[in-house]
Amino acid sequence: MIIFSVVICLLSLFLSSGILLFLNHLISNPIKKLVKETEKIGKLQLDDEINFSNSLKEIDELIESTKKMKVGLRSFQKYVPATLVRQLIETKQEAIIEGTRKNITVFFSDVADFTSISETLTPNELTAQLSEYFNIISNTIIKYNGTVDKYIGDAVMAFWGAPIELTNHAELACKAALECQLKCEELNINWKKMVKKNLKQELELILAILLLAI
Structure with a gap:
């Protein structure tokens, strides 16, 4: 047993x-x-x-x-900046309709003579170059804790200081702008080697809200 x-x-x-x-x-x-x-x-x-x-x-x-x-x-994600949503999730904030007053730094990047350049390229060539350009600009902005707000044609709009408070938002935006310039110069050199049109970037930093009002 x-x-x-x-x-x-x-x-x-x-x-x-x-x-x-x-x-x-x-x-x-x-x-x-x-x-x-x-x-x-x-x-x-x-x-x-x-x-x-x-x-x-x-x-x-x-x-x-x-x-x-x-x-x-x-x-x-195609219609709302991913970095903005990610920041809201990390800080456990809820998106609300009403706004709040904050001092932020706004970044605008624009390609000089874009209309003339686009007329000399095929749609596929133009799309490929813009995609490469947007990736470099966006990654640089994100690297310096910025939020890509939107793409308007060939322009990029981004901001620092919201929804997460950044005491040095202007400094971060300036660093991002300078690095974007360097990255674009490198991109132009590579495109010259590949016989592509050069994109000259025009950058403008605006300290909201006072300078926007001016």
């Missing part, structure tokens, strides 16, 4: 371990993956695709809902 009981206990132990491993594979692992995906979504890291599924209906529906949320946020 003792040997029989020991055998039964061992079999039960192995069977329970097998069931636990199966449940871990079926439920725990997908949930861990979903947790990582939601953490990425919280940081607005939306480029990676969700490429796993699950045989359990409820978990698979949760995976599909996460995929749809990611696609929806990716579309939303």
Whole structure:
């Protein structure tokens, strides 16, 4: 009886371990993956695709809902600056309609003679060069804690000092502007080697609200 009981206990132990491993594979692992995906979504890291599924209906529906949320946020990101949304999430602030008065620094970047340049390029060439230019300007602005507000044709508008308070917002904007100039000079050198049109950047820093009123 003792040997029989020991055998039964061992079999039960192995069977329970097998069931636990199966449940871990079926439920725990997908949930861990979903947790990582939601953490990425919280940081607005939306480029990676969700490429796993699950045989359990409820978990698979949760995976599909996460995929749809990611696609929806990716579309939303095209109309609202990602850095602004990320700052609101990190500071746990809620976007509200009413405004508040703040001293901020506003950045405008414009390509000189853009109309003349665009007339000499094909749409594909123009799009490729503008995309490269926008990436450099945007990454530099983000590097110095700025928020890209919008792209207007060939122009870039950004600001510092909102919604997160920055005591040295003017200094950061100036550093970003100087680095943008250097980056554009490097970009022009590379484009010359590739026989592309040069883009001369015109920068203007405005300290809101007083200088805007002037």
